[in-house]
Amino acid sequence: MKKQYVYFFGAGKTEGNTTMRNLLGGKGADLAEMASLDIPVPPGFTVSTEACIEYYNNKEQYPEGLWDQVELNLKKLEESMGLKFGDEKAPLLVSVRSGARVSMPGMMDTVLNLGLTEKSVEGLAVKSGNARFAYDSYRRFINMFGNVVLGMEHKDFEEIMDRKKEERGVKLDTELGTEDLKDLVVKYKDLVKKEKNIDFPEDPREQLRMSINAVFGSWNNQRAVTYRKINKIPGDWGTAVNIQTMVFGNMGENSGTGVAFTRDPANGEKRFFGEYLIDAQGEDVVAGIRTPQPIETLKQRMPAIYEELEGIYKRLEQHFKDMQDIEFTIQEGKLYMLQTRRGKRTALSSVKIAVDMVGEGLIDKKEAVLRVDPYQLDQLLHPMFDSKAKVTPIAKGLPGSSGAAVGKVVFTAERAEELHDQGENVILVRNETSPEDVGGMYASKGILTARGGLTSHAAVVGRGMGKCCVVGCGAISVNEEEGYFKVDDKVIKEGDFISLNGNTGEVILGKVDLVEPELSGDFDTIMLWADEIRTLGVRANADTRQDAETAIKFGTEGIGLTRTEHMFFKEDRIPIVREMIMAKDKEIRDKALEKLLPMQREDFYEIFEAMKGMPVTIRLLDPPLHEFLPKHDELFAELTELKIKKGDQKRIDELTDTLQRIEGLSEFNPMLGHRGCRLGITFPEIYDMQVRAIFEAAVEIVKKGGKVLPEVMIPLPGTIEEMRITKESAQNVIDDVLKNAGVDFHYMIGTMIEVPRAALIADQIAEEAEFFSFGTNDMTQMTFGFSRDDAGKFLPFYIDKGILKIDPFVAIDQEGVGEMVKIGVERGKKTRPDIELGTCGEHSGEPSSVEFFYRIGLDYVSCSPYLIPVARLAAAHAKIKEEK
Numbered sequence: 001m002k003k004q005y006v007y008f009f010g011a012g013k014t015e016g017n018t019t020m021r022n023l024l025g026g027k028g029a030d031l032a033e034m035a036s037l038d039i040p041v042p043p044g045f046t047v048s049t050e051a052c053i054e055y056y057n058n059k060e061q062y063p064e065g066l067w068d069q070v071e072l073n074l075k076k077l078e079e080s081m082g083l084k085f086g087d088e089k090a091p092l093l094v095s096v097r098s099g100a101r102v103s104m105p106g107m108m109d110t111v112l113n114l115g116l117t118e119k120s121v122e123g124l125a126v127k128s129g130n131a132r133f134a135y136d137s138y139r140r141f142i143n144m145f146g147n148v149v150l151g152m153e154h155k156d157f158e159e160i161m162d163r164k165k166e167e168r169g170v171k172l173d174t175e176l177g178t179e180d181l182k183d184l185v186v187k188y189k190d191l192v193k194k195e196k197n198i199d200f201p202e203d204p205r206e207q208l209r210m211s212i213n214a215v216f217g218s219w220n221n222q223r224a225v226t227y228r229k230i231n232k233i234p235g236d237w238g239t240a241v242n243i244q245t246m247v248f249g250n251m252g253e254n255s256g257t258g259v260a261f262t263r264d265p266a267n268g269e270k271r272f273f274g275e276y277l278i279d280a281q282g283e284d285v286v287a288g289i290r291t292p293q294p295i296e297t298l299k300q301r302m303p304a305i306y307e308e309l310e311g312i313y314k315r316l317e318q319h320f321k322d323m324q325d326i327e328f329t330i331q332e333g334k335l336y337m338l339q340t341r342r343g344k345r346t347a348l349s350s351v352k353i354a355v356d357m358v359g360e361g362l363i364d365k366k367e368a369v370l371r372v373d374p375y376q377l378d379q380l381l382h383p384m385f386d387s388k389a390k391v392t393p394i395a396k397g398l399p400g401s402s403g404a405a406v407g408k409v410v411f412t413a414e415r416a417e418e419l420h421d422q423g424e425n426v427i428l429v430r431n432e433t434s435p436e437d438v439g440g441m442y443a444s445k446g447i448l449t450a451r452g453g454l455t456s457h458a459a460v461v462g463r464g465m466g467k468c469c470v471v472g473c474g475a476i477s478v479n480e481e482e483g484y485f486k487v488d489d490k491v492i493k494e495g496d497f498i499s500l501n502g503n504t505g506e507v508i509l510g511k512v513d514l515v516e517p518e519l520s521g522d523f524d525t526i527m528l529w530a531d532e533i534r535t536l537g538v539r540a541n542a543d544t545r546q547d548a549e550t551a552i553k554f555g556t557e558g559i560g561l562t563r564t565e566h567m568f569f570k571e572d573r574i575p576i577v578r579e580m581i582m583a584k585d586k587e588i589r590d591k592a593l594e595k596l597l598p599m600q601r602e603d604f605y606e607i608f609e610a611m612k613g614m615p616v617t618i619r620l621l622d623p624p625l626h627e628f629l630p631k632h633d634e635l636f637a638e639l640t641e642l643k644i645k646k647g648d649q650k651r652i653d654e655l656t657d658t659l660q661r662i663e664g665l666s667e668f669n670p671m672l673g674h675r676g677c678r679l680g681i682t683f684p685e686i687y688d689m690q691v692r693a694i695f696e697a698a699v700e701i702v703k704k705g706g707k708v709l710p711e712v713m714i715p716l717p718g719t720i721e722e723m724r725i726t727k728e729s730a731q732n733v734i735d736d737v738l739k740n741a742g743v744d745f746h747y748m749i750g751t752m753i754e755v756p757r758a759a760l761i762a763d764q765i766a767e768e769a770e771f772f773s774f775g776t777n778d779m780t781q782m783t784f785g786f787s788r789d790d791a792g793k794f795l796p797f798y799i800d801k802g803i804l805k806i807d808p809f810v811a812i813d814q815e816g817v818g819e820m821v822k823i824g825v826e827r828g829k830k831t832r833p834d835i836e837l838g839t840c841g842e843h844s845g846e847p848s849s850v851e852f853f854y855r856i857g858l859d860y861v862s863c864s865p866y867l868i869p870v871a872r873l874a875a876a877h878a879k880i881k882e883e884k
Contacts (some may be wrong), residue, residue, distance in 0.1 A: 413440025560862020
């Protein structure tokens, strides 16, 4: 038996339903479902997604039997309608539309009125008694076929139309007469001949074949590929093709067409929302050629039609139990439904509709939680561009951190802080940021860098601060010294306003209006339901009391990562840290550590106090040393100038000594160098100071009647001996502090698993570690051998070419890096069944990664405070999907 590729719908012969979305695509499945419900749907047939996949597998040739099935279903359609495809007197005309299993707006435009030829247009004119309508339909068909199937520019056809309207002294298409439209048909065909060097096809079957090919081809056009990439849609799904009997909204004042939503897609309000046009076809509504009318006015113009439409839309929403996006046509006073599908909506609307539908008894809480997309939720947590604003980007980088920002351009952290203190909104523009810029980053509304990837310093710190951030914007050339950046021939100076879109990476010259997020009661309701469902914990990455308080506001259950090196990125501390790192001997280093101890103790006290007994995981110092070293080139330039001018010899000696020390500490690859526990082993006094500060702060909280739960995390071990030595040193300090204080409380000592070797010997490391937290940023770097700061140069190419499906620094590489984490989980549990397992990399706020971490048995994920709601929702999704 030959495989079925074509499925009929309507006229009492429907072969599909809404459960067949993967095979028929969303549009085809929903058309079949509407037909089964006896809703007035023009009959037609759907060519399956399997046919599309096999078309590509077969070097763009139809699978065996496909065209025969198309012919068979054309015959069914002719019998249903009493018309003949290509007939000169009573022609059957069809529309051709694409339809993937999920909605992909803009993937391919529609072809309407297919089947018209020089002869059949005359038959249509006679049969309809309306020659103007027939030739209006024909010129539309040539335009759409030329654009969609032949790849011509739509504007070229519109220019011919505009000249005709100018010639006739009219403004609207509807004001052109029959002879005008006949002339347009001739001119449109001449354009096809000129541009494509072919005669416009007169064989309706050839028109249909070419249109099906165009739909299949559209699956891999650039905009479809880009849309799939953004929305994480697999490339091997394919698209269906829907061939449907034409109904005509351009047959006069008792005809029309419209698009509507069963609820407001912008805010979720329960009201019929849409637009329509009289005497028009579908593309007129969406193309903006004429101004549509609000759907409510149809009630006065065609009350019976409005009443029927109202009944149908309510029935569809009740049946599909979701907000629907519908298309309809009115032909000479008769209503036809052309489409229903799940309506696209904003995050705000998504939340409101989900909560309302639970209240209306349409769905349960679990379905409501699933209806809110975690990827979309981030929109609610940051300022956004006003949807009404029209913007023209001057450059585009990588979307480093969500939200939007508007401010005056500055090029130094100091200037950012200065203007911020004066009440100005600023955007810090740098080639790349460093720890010394943190104060300026915090003072800025947004950050723009010419270099760096999605896990660069700017992106990571920006996300942690909740700052809008665009990184790796190679189109800009930054001159920090002179205080300007260039894009092509545009020069943007300090003080000029720019706007950043952290969701898209766009850079816009000038001010764009922003709207603040609205976290409504519905948002809180969805989060409460998600928390009732999920079993995966969600903690925050937080380095300050302010971070901790923000995390609490967003629903954290603890702190999964405090990066102590970030505590040293303050202006008054960097000199002391440098003094510690540059120290020639232990005595000098101890003096620097004595200065840092009370600062660290205060840091930890504030965090413990804010967290009120929730777990706080503190990573001991893990700095690539180069981040704290003085800038070699600046010091060398100063030394050279002093030598030339024979300046202060004491300063010359000091600079010479400093430069020698910097060169001695410099590393060819700092990320793989003297950092993490390696630093703690070679200079144990550094970690001893930090552990003492942690536990002295904890003791102070306990003595005041408070609660603490410190978790000391040893970074970067790759051997059991590294873990054992560092833990023993920490334990000695803890014992000393608690003994002298005369208090006791629960605490844990564990490690960050980020070196692949550590995952492989996790059974050994678990002998010493009470918890693991997987650092998936560094593990991704080390497993792939990619530098996260440099990979941006080639990763987009890799993704475009299909070498990688997704940037592994954005979503965890499940089969490689993820497998390494899974091995670490399994082997750690083998030694210590009750071991606490978490993750604290950038992936912890990415929904597909959160679902993966749940499946492999982690206890919690830890992410930026601003991504906590995303992680909470994704964790609930993971639990519901597992149950399903």
